[in-house]
Amino acid sequence: MNVRRLIPTTAVAGAVTLGLVTLSACGGASDASGRSADGKLAVVASFYPMQYLAEQIGGDHVSVETLTAPGVEPHDLELKPRQIGELGDADYILYLKGLQPAVDEAIQQAGVEHTVDAATLTSLEEHGTTVGHDHGAEDPGHGETGHEHQADEHGAEEEHKAEDEGHGHASEAGGDPHIWLDPVKYAEVAKGVGASLEKADPDNAADYKKNTDALVKKLGALDTAYETGLRNSTTRTFITTHSAFGYLAERYGLDQEGITGIDPESEPSPARMQELQTVAKKDKVSTVFFETLASDKTAKTLAKDTGLRTDVLDPLEGITDRSQGDDYIEVMQSNLAALKKALGAK
Known part of the structure; x- marks a missing residue:
């Protein structure tokens, strides 16, 4: 897990902002082929559950950065204008629409071809208090x-x-966004992420499929543990x-x-x-x-x-x-x- 490599943050006037390290510097500048300088797919994840999927499925073929640093409550995350512009340097973006409104808007503006909303990979439901x-x-x-x-x-x-x-x-995505807390729904999302990474980086499709299958198996075991426990x-x-x-x-x-x-x-x-x-x-x-x-x-x-x-x-x-x-x-x-x-x- 790459938690220790995440972008540092500071709080200014109640808004969470990221440090001077830029997203483009994290993955390296992309060349004409869409690959980062280190040869890996430069992936930006909106917060930890998306980061975990990208790292588990992407493995050695991806360089993952997250917009939400450890210890930061993600719902109210705010981004600097500079960061919003730099999102466009990513090769692949994985986020969950409806959880972080500021991130949703920034990602929409970025216009990255391989942008995946995890909320579209499973069905959302309405949940109240x-x-x-x-x-x-x-x-x-x-x-x-x-x-x-x-x-x-x-x-x-x-x-x-x-x-x-x-x-x-919740309402922006049409339902409760906390899908990752259900191992079954999270596995559905994992399958969709795996398929999208295969499309974004077909040269390594076999490895993405293998990693997806391994993660889905672990999530299945977790589901069984909850069901029986x-x-x-x-x-x-x-x-x-x-x-x-x-x-x-x-x-x-x-x-x-x-x-x-x-x-x-x-x-x-x-x-x-x-x-x-x-x-x-x-x-x-x-x-x-x-x-x-x-x-x-x-x-x-x-x-x-x-x-x-x-x-x-x-x-x-x-x-x-x-x-x-x-x-x-x-x-x-x-x-x-x-x-x-x-x-x-x-």
């Missing part, structure tokens, strides 16, 4: 919790939907800082209760906090999850008010020294362990 799963028919061990919970929270979900869409992160549990409900885990919840039959909506920086209303206290008691919730790149204030406040413990559930928007693992697979395994403990999985 509450993501429920109907357990009534297939999970009788949990009684009518699924049905009652869905009915009770329907009004709250509609209330928060408008708030979520107001931030523009979360099959039997005391509760199906988990509370987390922001609603990043909608796809994961639906995939494995869980109920996600987000303190805030899709945007991690939005503030919950007092009514929402009271509502979550009720949900925690009713659904026997043991843990309030927070994440590494956003404030843990609301999570700790809720935990204190409800007598619950706190733990980390990482939305994997970036890898830092505080991450519970060195890469996507390791952090997802840590997330599984945290969920199993919180849900009382047997």
